[in-house]
Amino acid sequence: MTTSSEDATSFRPANTSNVIVGAVFLVGALFFIFYMVPHHIQEAPLVKNPMMSPRWLPGIAGWLTAIFSLLLILEGLFGQKAEHDKSQDGGPALRWMLMIVALAVYFFLFEWVGAIITGVLATVILFAAHPIRQWLVYILALVFPVAVVFFFIQVLDVPLPLLFLS
Template sequence: MATPHSKRAVRIKDAGDVFAGIVLLCFAIVLVFYLVPNYINEPPILQNPMMSPRWLPGIVGWLIVLFSILLILQGLLLDRSSEEDERSIEKGTTRRFVLMVVALVIYVALFESMGAVFTGILATLVLFVAHPVRTWWVYSLAFVFPIAVTFIFVKVMNVPLPIAPIGF
């Protein structure tokens, strides 16, 4: 006869890690088994599987699966209550949150009509204002990164992106 004390219960050491891992795992499963196979088309003549448009999203999806499982295991196995938790969240100002949302809306709303470069520059500048960047030369990165990323996607990876505004 088993007593209630003899049953071994799984004790969660860090509920935040377990919750985040489960959410990421669900997202990754949807990505790997539903979104990538159903919404990314492969050309009928494909000589190298690494040239497939499904390759990179598939790799990213499986990496998210792996790291989410590791995050769940970390939350179940590692007890960090004795250590100081450097992951504690400090809430930012409402202005910072609103500017981050504005940057996302700018990027999503203007991407097709204004092009990847202009929209990336504008959204990055808004993010720099949201997180006060005091060094002047860092603002040059707001111009360099969107141009470099667009160049890599268009010229190296052959991903068609809208480069400039329509009629420009």
């Protein structure tokens, strides 16, 4: 995992990933404390006690995040050695790209073309991404959204958007 050179003098952190995670969160926390809190949390007028301020809890949570991130970095540098379980990555690119497409379909098309069509579309994309080769399964992708949407609308009275019905 570590990229540091193999000199005898070089220092190897016990758990590099914790150091990286800690560093990212530390930077994030500092950004939150010094930019987000003052710019995106309005201070209320007439705050008598600092603990009453809308900025108090987010500020505290931000500082705590920063402190714990620092601890995480220290632990990663000097703590116990962690055995790495090699991550199980490496699915084909098309597979996860189709998954992202399916998620995008749900988000961008839902209101526009309705629940049934997005449901069918996204499910088919995900089936194809796996890929599933049995034909019969694709019928599920068709039947389920239609059945579920009608169940939601007719039985549960939950109005899901549909393209052709207002």
